[in-house]
Amino acid sequence: MYTPSNPNIVGDFVREWVPNLVAYLPATVQGYIPSAEIAALINVVICMVAMGVAGIGPVPVLIYMERKICAHIQCRLGPMRLGPHGVLQLAADIMKLLFKEVYAPKSVQTFLYYLAPILVVTAPFLNLCMIPFGKNLQVADLDIAIPFIIAVNGFGILSTMLAGWASNNKYSLISGMRSGAQLISYEVSFALVLLLIVMLAGSASLGGITESQSGNFWDWWIFKAPVLGLLAFVMFLISSTAELNRAPFDVAEAEQELTGGHHTEYTGMAFSMFYLAEYINLFTTCCVATVCFLGGYNAPCIGIAAVDGILNMVPGIVWFLAKAFFMVVVYMMFRWTFVRPRTDLLMALEWKFLLPVNLIMLVLGFVFVAFGLFLP
Amino acid sequence: MIEYLPLLFILFLGAIIAIGAMAVGKILGFASKNTKGKFDPYECGMATIGSSHVQFKVGYYIFALLFLVFDVEALFLFPICANLKTILAGSQPEITPAIVVADLIIFVAILVSGLAYSWKKGFLKWE
Secondary structure, X not given: OOOOOOOOHHHHHHHHHHHHHHOOOOHHHHOOOOHHHHHHHHHXXXXXXXXXXXXXXXXXXXXXXXHHHHHHHOOOOOOOOOOHHHOOHHHHHHHHHHOOOOOOXXXXXXXXXXXXXXXXXXXXXXXXXXXXXXXXXXXXXXXXXXXXXXXXXXXXXXXXXXXXXXXXXXXXXXXXXXHHHHHHXXXXXXXXXXXXXXXXXXXXXXXXXXXXXXXXXXXXXXXXXXXXXXXXXXXXXXXXXXXXXXXXXXXXXOHHHHOOHHHOOOOHHHHHHHHHHHHHHHHHHHHHHHHHHOOOOOOOEOOOHHHHHHHHHOOHHHHHHHHHHHHHHHHHHHHHHOOOOOHHHHHHHXXXXXXXXXXXXXXXXXXXXXXXXXXX | OHHHHHHHHHHHHHHHXXXXXXXXXXXHOOOOOOOOOOOOOOOXXXXXXXXXXXXXXXXXXXXXXXXXXXXXXXXXXXXXXXOHHHHHOOOOOOOOHHHHHHHHHHHHHHHHHHHHHHHHHOOOOOO
8 A cells, every 4th residue: 555655855855944944043033933834835935936847848848849740740841940940939939929919809708718818727737736757756645646637637628618608709619619528528538547547556646656667667557457558548648639639639629610719819928828738738648647657757677687777877757757758759649640530420439439448448457456367 | 734735826826827928918919900800709701790609509518417427437436446455455354356346347337327328319429
């Protein structure tokens, strides 16, 4: 049974050292300083800065990767003009968005219209708090992390539908409704796949799931549970792509049908919030996939002591980020390989194929875990 | 509990970033001339007919209900799945793997019958 360790290493450091530092102050002042509270507040500030960096930091990289991978899959070069191989293109884009006017068309519900881009970036940061980037390197090791992530994803649906409805535009409304139906449908199989991993790992905390995969690379859940793990990984890939509203499941903002989808009416920075949230969500989902299937921060040991010693010397966060960016590449290739299904086929895929298969996998998982078949 | 205090603040982190970015955009953004079409809803150049706050297809509503059923099911299964190994390794000899699996399969079967019913009724069909 996995018991959560202390929530995070930075937090421990702060909580331990701030009271010690207060002890150096003159005795008359000390009485007025509640050092535990100060330590807690410093910890909050550190966590907020860390999550801000961890959330926004990868976004430029992801957008650049998206453009380049897309271009090379389509035998193009992608952005090449600004800076070597177009690395400064994004900076130019941000400048452009920054100087665009932020305004609301006259028929929108102004409060809800501006609330939607605020809500849409709130959710991904909460998900990011659950991710163990390294041993003890996470904001909070909740023992209900997986249900928490599913709940917070539900929060994201709200902002999409809100944007669609408040824009008072028919394209936006159709898009908001479509993506609402799509996201709630695929959330079911998203939850059931993660449920399977929770059952195999015997813990719903991401720290616990990572610990359950320590050892060699064949101890990761994608390989450890024969066939079931690989099948679950594919299921996760499909349902999370739909959750992310990315192509091939981007019926919500199918450009040929609905112009910009739910963010048709947004301009400048308000629009870029949707863009930002999309990529933070992509990174967070890649992190969840890394933790649940690819062993999290564990090194890919191969069972030979000499090699493993070298591999284990690399810090866990390096392995974590390497695996997360590998997942990013997988998602991007997935995006540019398959064609978009029609809305009715999309719903049929979830309710008539993914969900029954998921339930069968779940029952197989019960049997395997309960009787200890095929599992270590 | 104080370990989880950062979560409460990070709940507002995204909101702070979004409000800050939009405020900066509002200050820096060049206001274009207020021409006649500027504040109209975008509809590929046509004049908008009526409001878009209309009654919408009921099909979405049925999917939302199905989602509720299955997501609540997943939430009910989370505690037992997380503790399945602990329960089986526990000291109660009357809890055998067969009993646990039978219980879980009955629980899932009730839900599957619900899915089969809505499938047969044609609720899963999207037209």
